[in-house]
Amino acid sequence: MYLHGTSAINGQGHLTIGGCDVTELAKQYGTPLYIVDEALVRQRAREYVEAFKASGLKFQVAYASKAFSVMAMCAIAEQEGLSLDVVSDGELYTALKAGFPAHRIHFHGNNKTPDEILMALDAEIGCFVVDNFDELALLNALAGDKGMKVNVLLRVTPGVEAHTHEYISTGQQDSKFGFDVESGAAFRGVREAHELPNLELLGVHSHIGSQIFEVDGFEVAASKVAQFALLVRDELSVTFPVINLGGGFGIRYVEGDTPLPVATYVKAITDAIKDNFGAANYPIPEIWVEPGRSIVGDAGTTLYTIGTSKDIPGVRKYIAVDGGMTDNPRPALYESKYEAVIANRADDAAEETVTVAGKCCESGDKLIIDCVLAKPQTGDLLAVLCTGAYNYSMASNYNRIRRPSVVFVKDGHSDLVVKRESLDDIVGNDILPARMKKASAVQ
Numbered sequence: 001m002y003l004h005g006t007s008a009i010n011g012q013g014h015l016t017i018g019g020c021d022v023t024e025l026a027k028q029y030g031t032p033l034y035i036v037d038e039a040l041v042r043q044r045a046r047e048y049v050e051a052f053k054a055s056g057l058k059f060q061v062a063y064a065s066k067a068f069s070v071m072a073m074c075a076i077a078e079q080e081g082l083s084l085d086v087v088s089d090g091e092l093y094t095a096l097k098a099g100f101p102a103h104r105i106h107f108h109g110n111n112k113t114p115d116e117i118l119m120a121l122d123a124e125i126g127c128f129v130v131d132n133f134d135e136l137a138l139l140n141a142l143a144g145d146k147g148m149k150v151n152v153l154l155r156v157t158p159g160v161e162a163h164t165h166e167y168i169s170t171g172q173q174d175s176k177f178g179f180d181v182e183s184g185a186a187f188r189g190v191r192e193a194h195e196l197p198n199l200e201l202l203g204v205h206s207h208i209g210s211q212i213f214e215v216d217g218f219e220v221a222a223s224k225v226a227q228f229a230l231l232v233r234d235e236l237s238v239t240f241p242v243i244n245l246g247g248g249f250g251i252r253y254v255e256g257d258t259p260l261p262v263a264t265y266v267k268a269i270t271d272a273i274k275d276n277f278g279a280a281n282y283p284i285p286e287i288w289v290e291p292g293r294s295i296v297g298d299a300g301t302t303l304y305t306i307g308t309s310k311d312i313p314g315v316r317k318y319i320a321v322d323g324g325m326t327d328n329p330r331p332a333l334y335e336s337k338y339e340a341v342i343a344n345r346a347d348d349a350a351e352e353t354v355t356v357a358g359k360c361c362e363s364g365d366k367l368i369i370d371c372v373l374a375k376p377q378t379g380d381l382l383a384v385l386c387t388g389a390y391n392y393s394m395a396s397n398y399n400r401i402r403r404p405s406v407v408f409v410k411d412g413h414s415d416l417v418v419k420r421e422s423l424d425d426i427v428g429n430d431i432l433p434a435r436m437k438k439a440s441a442v443q
């Protein structure tokens with residue numbers, strides 16, 4: 001079994017994270033439970049900051065809060081000196097409520113509503129990453145109404161589309177995001193942004209994909225963005241003080257995943273920027289990146305209680321847990337793979353192959369297909385590893401299942417940072433019109 005961060009197995013054979021015995025956490029907080037290894041989150045954040053410092057370039061590491069947005073996580077990002085990406089009023093509100101400094105917040109999104117833009121203007125956030133011509137005009141108008149001039153980056157699609165194990169240099173035109181370089185839209189966008197009186201154009205942004213294991217895609221993106229910057233300099237006499245190369249740095253979910261150390265990604269990016277801009281005598285821009293998954297992904301573990309099982313001889317054995325696609329939709333959405341361990345018998349030999357199903361009324365609600373575990377029994381605790389990114393943030397109330405609690409653990413101490421939804425939360429926004437009320441309704 002692969003142990004991430006501070007995870008270990010204690011003398012009783014129990015999984016511990018951040019010095020906390022997870023069987024005790026289950027007793028205290030119930031299951032399902034998201035557990036976050038705070039030291040590992042901080043370590044990942046520091047790896048980025050240290051690697052950028054080593055490059056000698058000016059930089060911002062903006063945590064992409066879509067991966068996991070709760071106030072406690074925003075507070076940690078702030079303490080570690082990160083900036084923050086948000087893509088909705090909800091993520092912005094979470095950050096502001098946590099006291100995150102607005103000037104380090106960047107607002108993304110391909111369809112920011114006027115209300116969201118106004119909220120961000122009022123908060124005086126650091127930068128808008130503008131996605132399209134409609135937004136350029138809208139943002140310029142709304143900023144003008146308030147007598148403001150706001151920082152913008154233009155999101156461009158440089159013609160690099162990276163996947164986990166490959167990247168291709170075409171196809172990116174067909175994306176809902178950003179200004180396309182190939183067709184000239186990006187150039188026209190830059191010219192327009194530069195001319196609009198209430199926008200301060202800082203530069204361009206490019207994001208090539210997620211869960212990427214190689215540096216090549218980032219290097220190609222850096223070089224394409226640099227070529228574009230040179231064209232803009234030559235044609236419009238505009239230079240960019242900032243280049244944002246997005247997120248997408250991969251992590252290890254299961255055996256066979258081969259992410260690179262954070263420092264390797266950062267060095268490849270910063271070297272590519274230095275080389276491409278340096279060779280053209282272009283003032284080396286400040287580099288921004290937006291890691292999400294690689295900050296929080298491997299720091300998360302979801303703890304479940306095993307309930308029922310169903311053996312279909314010669315076919316497969318299912319075990320069912322008290323959560324599923326509502327707290328982790330990734331296997332159902334992307335066929336994502338996870339590893340797991342019986343947390344209360346973590347030392348026992350894993351020798352039985354089972355399929356871990358959730359409790360939703362949905363055949364596709366399977367968390368792990370063919371998972372080898374130590375003879376799972378009803379009442380055992382199952383820890384699914386590496387669930388820190390895009391799990392809580394993508395959780396739903398399908399089947400009116402309540403979203404679990406989230407605890408942060410560190411140095412033998414646990415802090416509840418999100419409480420489990422209550423049944424009253426589940427009906428909290430429902431309104432039963434008077435004409436439908438029954439005397440028998442539960443009060």
Ligand SMILES: Cc1ncc(COP(=O)(O)O)c(C=O)c1O
Binds near residue numbers: 067246249
């Ligand atoms: C624009 C942008 N920035 C940053 C991220 C974060 O990506 P990741 O979590 O893979 O680092 C994403 C998500 O893919 C994104 O779309």
Ligand SMILES: N[C@@H](CCCC[NH3+])C(=O)O
Binds near residue numbers: 210389390
């Ligand atoms: N939600 C996706 C990543 C999308 C990132 C946002 N652009 C995942 O779980 O892998």
